[in-house]
Amino acid sequence: MSEMRSEKFKKFNKVYLLEKQRIDSFKNWPYDEAADCSISKMAQAGFYWSGNKSDDDTVTCFVCGKTLHGWDPTDDPWKEHAKHAPQCQFVKYGHKEADLTVEEFLNIFSAVGMNKMMKDFNGIKSKFLAQASSEMEKCLMEKK
Numbered sequence: 040m041s042e043m044r045s046e047k048f049k050k051f052n053k054v055y056l057l058e059k060q061r062i063d064s065f066k067n068w069p070y071d072e073a074a075d076c077s078i079s080k081m082a083q084a085g086f087y088w089s090g091n092k093s094d095d096d097t098v099t100c101f102v103c104g105k106t107l108h109g110w111d112p113t114d115d116p117w118k119e120h121a122k123h124a125p126q127c128q129f130v131k132y133g134h135k136e137a138d139l140t141v142e143e144f145l146n147i148f149s150a151v152g153m154n155k156m157m158k159d160f161n162g163i164k165s166k167f168l169a170q171a172s173s174e175m176e177k178c179l180m181e182k183k
């Protein structure tokens with residue numbers, strides 16, 4: 040694998056497309072496997088860990104990007120996901136990775152790609168707008 044390709048692959052890894060990648064993302068989690076919101080159940084419901092040391096129960100959906108925290112051990116990750124992000128493609132299918140059909144998996148894959156692209160695009164757009172407005176200000180100042 041060339042340098043460029045392995046860099047791309049690393050980036051791709053960060054989208055947490057696979058359940059195993061999501062499980063591995065958990066560096067900390069307040070609940071054990073007996074809880075309804077255990078790490079494996081969180082990962083199954085599409086969540087990867089996006090917390091930190093002081094806020095260790097924050098997770099994000101790899102498809103819709105919804106971030107949730109403040110979990111109780113009896114919270115059902117699928118139910119919480121559906122409640123807070125009913126538009127999520129993963130929630131709409133409503134089953135774990137192993138039960139997805141190839142078509143469903145490809146649809147998820149393209150939803151992830153689209154969401155990532157939109158995020159990148161919005162980042163570029165806001166940078167552009169910030170720069171454009173500062174340039175405009177400069178122009179207006181010069182005219183005075």
Ligand SMILES: [Zn+2]
Binds near residue numbers: 101
């Ligand atoms: Zn989602």
